[in-house]
Amino acid sequence: xxxxxxxxxxxxxxxxxxxxxxxxxxxxxGLGGDARNETAIQKIYQIKKRPTTNPLIIHLSNVTxxxxxxxxxxxxxxxxxxxxxxxxxxxxxxxxxxVSTWVTGGxxxxxLRVPAHxxxxxxxxxxxxxxxAPSANRYTEISPTHFSHVQNxxxxxxxxxxxxxxxxxxxxxTIVSMVEALPVILREGHIKKxxxxxxxxxxxxxxxxxxxxxxxxxxxKHYAPKKPLYxxxxxxxxxxxxxxxxxxYSCAVLSFESTxxxxxxxxxxxWIGLAADPLIYAQHxxxxxxxxxxxxxxxxxxxxxxxxxxxxxxxxxxxxxATQPMSLNFVPV
Ligand code: TXA
Ligand code: MG
Numbered sequence: 001x002x003x004x005x006x007x008x009x010x011x012x013x014x015x016x017x018x019x020x021x022x023x024x025x026x027x028x029x030g031l032g033g034d035a036r037n038e039t040a041i042q043k044i045y046q047i048k049k050r051p052t053t054n055p056l057i058i059h060l061s062n063v064t065x066x067x068x069x070x071x072x073x074x075x076x077x078x079x080x081x082x083x084x085x086x087x088x089x090x091x092x093x094x095x096x097x098x099v100s101t102w103v104t105g106g107x108x109x110x111x112l113r114v115p116a117h118x119x120x121x122x123x124x125x126x127x128x129x130x131x132x133a134p135s136a137n138r139y140t141e142i143s144p145t146h147f148s149h150v151q152n153x154x155x156x157x158x159x160x161x162x163x164x165x166x167x168x169x170x171x172x173x174t175i176v177s178m179v180e181a182l183p184v185i186l187r188e189g190h191i192k193k194x195x196x197x198x199x200x201x202x203x204x205x206x207x208x209x210x211x212x213x214x215x216x217x218x219x220x221k222h223y224a225p226k227k228p229l230y231x232x233x234x235x236x237x238x239x240x241x242x243x244x245x246x247x248x249y250s251c252a253v254l255s256f257e258s259t260x261x262x263x264x265x266x267x268x269x270x271w272i273g274l275a276a277d278p279l280i281y282a283q284h285x286x287x288x289x290x291x292x293x294x295x296x297x298x299x300x301x302x303x304x305x306x307x308x309x310x311x312x313x314x315x316x317x318x319x320x321x322a323t324q325p326m327s328l329n330f331v332p333v
């Protein structure tokens with residue numbers, strides 16, 4: 001406990017000096033910098049290799065800190081914050097004039113969230129201000145859910161990484177815009193559309209492509225391993241494996257555990273089986289993709305997911321990780 005407290009004090013000191021610190025949240029690890037320090041924010045974009053038009057989420061220690069960064073906050077935003085914070089929900093609100101457009105990617109709105117991870121909350125309390133933090137991965141790559149993912153991919157570029165163990169939720173927060181008459185889901189996550197509607201007693205919309213709300217991070221290719229990733233139904237896994245093998249491509253497979261038991265037999269390849277429960281699957285998905293990406297195979301086959309609503313946020317991440325259009329012709333890396 002004492003060591004962790006010293007680590008948090010050290011990390012907060014680095015942040016106040018304009019340095020960058022990666023830290024665990026309940027969703028994924030974040031790459032944090034002082035939200036009021038433009039030089040720190042610019043460094044985040046550089047390290048992530050992310051376009052500067054793609055804004056960052058500011059992490060806060062409590063609900064009232066929203067007022068330091070947002071203005072014209074509707075009652076509904078307070079209701080959501082009271083119900084779901086600390087937790088995996090990000091609210092997009094009108095920004096205060098003194099919030100740097102570096103953080104907001106040039107937009108007049110700001111994304112805010114109070115994370116639930118105890119290490120993140122201790123860091124926020126110790127630091128005292130807002131911490132701007134995107135997921136601690138390079139642009140379009142797989143988000144980190146373990147300390148080692150950050151260490152392996154960004155370790156050389158960071159001043160410090162706080163270790164908080166594996167993330168319990170495993171996919172990024174739900175993002176809800178509160179700047180229109182009705183709430184609009186900009187990114188799906190653990191907190192569902194019906195949770196928002198139920199809390200507010202109103203309809204919740206899903207962002208449409210032609211909407212006035214600009215969601216810079218909704219690029220089709222995202223969360224992707226560096227190898228081709230194909231999503232196929234269970235009954236096509238073996239035939240797809242065969243087709244790829246005929247071209248001398250080695251594969252690794254991610255499927256449900258039950259499918260692995262049924263199909264793997266004596267096939268000699270890396271095959272990860274995950275539970276057919278969306279909460280557990282989400283928790284382990286990115287770790288599985290990191291493992292398959294760093295393994296020896298040329299490509300990754302992932303079993304397709306059920307089409308029900310409770311898999312929707314995971315389906316969103318997986319489809320962005322997949323090679324599109326799905327062509328089995330590729331040049332191995
Ligand atoms: O769970 C999470 O949200 C993690 C942890 C670290 O908190 N963070 C995260 O950040 O996923 P990032 O930067 O990887 O994704 C944030 C998304 C981006 O797609 C960004 O474009 C969008 O939030 N965003 C940020 N500010 C926005 C704004 N003002 N309007 C619309 N979208 C915004
Ligand atoms: Mg990200």
